[in-house]
Amino acid sequence: AQSVTQLGSHVSVSEGALVLLRCNYSSSVPPYLFWYVQYPNQGLQLLLKYTTGATLVKGINGFEAEFKKSETSFHLTKPSAHMSDAAEYFCAVIAGGYQKVTFGTGTKLQVIP
């Protein structure tokens, strides 16, 4: 079975500050990991993904995440927050080679001017 835990349902940062959104996963097989962003009244947009290979993954809008197998983590970071980053972020995992995606409960990011 696979699962995802996102620490912190709400995170507030100041504009220009570091963004760190935490995600830990559980999977009995090598996972594929994702971060999605959802803006109000919209669907999900893929930010970045880890499948195999390099453990530091760069995505869109300046976000990146590092896959750490020993810590079973896939935290999302961005060096400098922008007002437009305010949204809800979901960590997700696919394990076992199917399209059944398990999502975390989401983290709402607030950016304070």
Place this chain on the structure above:
Amino acid sequence: KAGVTQTPRYLIKTRGQQVTLSCSPISGHRSVSWYQQTPGQGLQFLFEYFSETQRNKGNFPGRFSGRQFSNSRSEMNVSTLELGDSALYLCASSPTRDRGYNEQFFGPGTRLTVL
């Protein structure tokens, strides 16, 4: 290339009624998945269709059903609506259903409100 489209975008129904939601995947995509998003339960997988066959199913009651047509368009149906069915229903399409990773592209969702 047009993205995933879902119709209608908003829907209001009353308890006991049934509802049908539609999803048109990106051209060439053969896999369609459905998700329910609620504030309390978050995003939960409903089912996935590939080539008109349901290949994966989440943990939802039989009131929730779906189908896929030969052109890959998909519909999901909820019968005997309950208040708890109020949610954003998201559809996602993927290009193939090979074993392993297939990126999913999400539509904007249908907001269902049950009164």
